[in-house]
Amino acid sequence: MSKHTTKDTFAERVDRAAETLRGLFAETPLQVNHHLSDKYGGHIYLKREDLSPVRSYKIRGAFNFFRKELARSDAANSFVCASAGNHAQGFAYVCRHFERHGVIFMPVTTPQQKIDKTRIFGGEFIEIRLIGDFFDECLRAALAFANDHGARMVPPFDHKDIVEGQATVAHEIAAQLPAGKAPDMVVLPVGGGGLAGGVTRYFEAIGQAPRFVFAEPEGAPSLKSALAEGRRIKLAKVDNFVDGAAVAEIGAEPYRMLKHHLAEDVHLVPENRLCATMIEMLNIEGVVLEPAGALAIDALKDFSKRELKNKTIVVVVSGGNFDFERLPDVKERALRFEGLKKYFVFRFPQRPGALRNFLDLMGPDDDITRFEYLKKSARNFGSVLIGIETKERRNFDTLARRFREAGWAYQDITNNEMLAELII
Structure with missing residues (x-):
C-alpha cells in the first residue's frame, strides 16, 4: 500500500508523479522560440512534448495511472486501452517499462505506420487487436475485454490519475522558466481535456494565475460548447482531421477542473489555418507537428502584437506523431487558406x-x-x-x-x- 494518504494536495501528488516520471524519461525542453517571438511580439516559449519518448504528452498520464494502480494491493496484472494514436503508444511504452501485459484495441482503419510504431514501443508486453471501422466499435470491444478478463481499462483522459500525470507538464514549466519568472499566458490544446485540466489546476494550486487560452479544432468544439451551455454535451458530429483532439464530449473529470473558465477563453482553430501553421513550423523551424500538436501555436494568430507585447507566453506543443502520407493534404489545405x-x-x-x-x-x-x-x-x-x-x-x-x-x-x-x- 502507498504510504501517502488522500489528504495530499493536488500539487503534491503532481510533484511526486513528476519525480517518479524521471525514472522513465527526462523532462521535455521548454524552449524560447525566436521566430514566433519576433512574429507576435511576446517572449514565446514552446513546451516540446513532441520530444518525449513517444513524441507526445500521453506517456505521462499512462505512466501515472500504472504507477498508482500497481501500488495498490489489488492491482491488475493486465491492462487494456482503446486508441488509434498517441494514447496507444504511451500505453505500450509504459507496459514495457513496468513489464505488464497490455492489450490495445485499434480500429481496422488505423494506418500501418501507427500500428508498427505502437508494437515497437510495447514489444513482447503488448498485443494489438484490430476491431471495427470506427473508434466507438473499438472502445466497446476494449470495455468488453476488460470486463471479461479482469483487465484494468486505462482511459485516455477521463480519470484523476491520468489528469495528475498530464499535469506534470505544468510542474516542469514552473521549474524551467527563469528564476522568479511566471507565465503571463499559457496556451493549451484541448481534446478530451486531461492536459488542459491538469495544467490549469496545477498552476492554480501553486498560486500562479496566468491567463489561460484554450485551443480547440473548429470542427470539434467540445469544451467551448460545454462552457457555453454550462454542462457537458456530446457533439452530434466532429471533424476528424485533427485526430488527436477530435473528441465529441469533454471528459467529466477534466470538465470539473475547467468549468469555471469562460467560453470566450476557448479559441476555435480552423482546420485549414492550422495546416498553414504546420507548414510554417516545418519550413521555418524544422519542427514536425501533428495537427493537434500545432493547435496552441495557431491560436496565437487570434491575438494582436499589442496584446502579446513583452508578455511571457508558454505554448504547449502536445505532439509530433505526423504521418507524412498526409503532407500533400496538409499543404493543399494551407494553400487554400492562404x-x-x-x-x-x-x-x-x-x-x-x-x-x-x-x-x-x-x-x-x-x-x-x-x-x-x-x-x-x-x-x-x-x-x-x-x-x-x-x-x-x-x-x-x-x-x-x-x-x-x-x-x-x-x-x-x-x-x-x-x-x-x-x-x-
Whole structure:
C-alpha cells in the first residue's frame, strides 16, 4: 500500500508523479522560440512534448495511472486501452517499462505506420487487436475485454490519475522558466481535456494565475460548447482531421477542473489555418507537428502584437506523431487558406483553340495544377474542374477580371465544402 494518504494536495501528488516520471524519461525542453517571438511580439516559449519518448504528452498520464494502480494491493496484472494514436503508444511504452501485459484495441482503419510504431514501443508486453471501422466499435470491444478478463481499462483522459500525470507538464514549466519568472499566458490544446485540466489546476494550486487560452479544432468544439451551455454535451458530429483532439464530449473529470473558465477563453482553430501553421513550423523551424500538436501555436494568430507585447507566453506543443502520407493534404489545405490555390468549375467551349485561349489568360506566376472534364456530353460546352495555384493571392483578382472580360462562365468552388469533398 502507498504510504501517502488522500489528504495530499493536488500539487503534491503532481510533484511526486513528476519525480517518479524521471525514472522513465527526462523532462521535455521548454524552449524560447525566436521566430514566433519576433512574429507576435511576446517572449514565446514552446513546451516540446513532441520530444518525449513517444513524441507526445500521453506517456505521462499512462505512466501515472500504472504507477498508482500497481501500488495498490489489488492491482491488475493486465491492462487494456482503446486508441488509434498517441494514447496507444504511451500505453505500450509504459507496459514495457513496468513489464505488464497490455492489450490495445485499434480500429481496422488505423494506418500501418501507427500500428508498427505502437508494437515497437510495447514489444513482447503488448498485443494489438484490430476491431471495427470506427473508434466507438473499438472502445466497446476494449470495455468488453476488460470486463471479461479482469483487465484494468486505462482511459485516455477521463480519470484523476491520468489528469495528475498530464499535469506534470505544468510542474516542469514552473521549474524551467527563469528564476522568479511566471507565465503571463499559457496556451493549451484541448481534446478530451486531461492536459488542459491538469495544467490549469496545477498552476492554480501553486498560486500562479496566468491567463489561460484554450485551443480547440473548429470542427470539434467540445469544451467551448460545454462552457457555453454550462454542462457537458456530446457533439452530434466532429471533424476528424485533427485526430488527436477530435473528441465529441469533454471528459467529466477534466470538465470539473475547467468549468469555471469562460467560453470566450476557448479559441476555435480552423482546420485549414492550422495546416498553414504546420507548414510554417516545418519550413521555418524544422519542427514536425501533428495537427493537434500545432493547435496552441495557431491560436496565437487570434491575438494582436499589442496584446502579446513583452508578455511571457508558454505554448504547449502536445505532439509530433505526423504521418507524412498526409503532407500533400496538409499543404493543399494551407494553400487554400492562404488564398494561393483555388478550384473552379468552368463552362468550357467544345471547339478547337479554346484551351489555348484560356491559357493566354494566365499570368507568369499562375499554374494550373488540375484540369479534369466532369461532363462532356453537351455538344457545345463541357464542365471542367480547374485548379489554379499562384504566388500572390491578389493574382486571383486579376484572373477574375480577365475571365469576366473574356466572357468565361465559371463558379469558384474552393470554399464549397460539399462540392470540394465530392470532386476535389
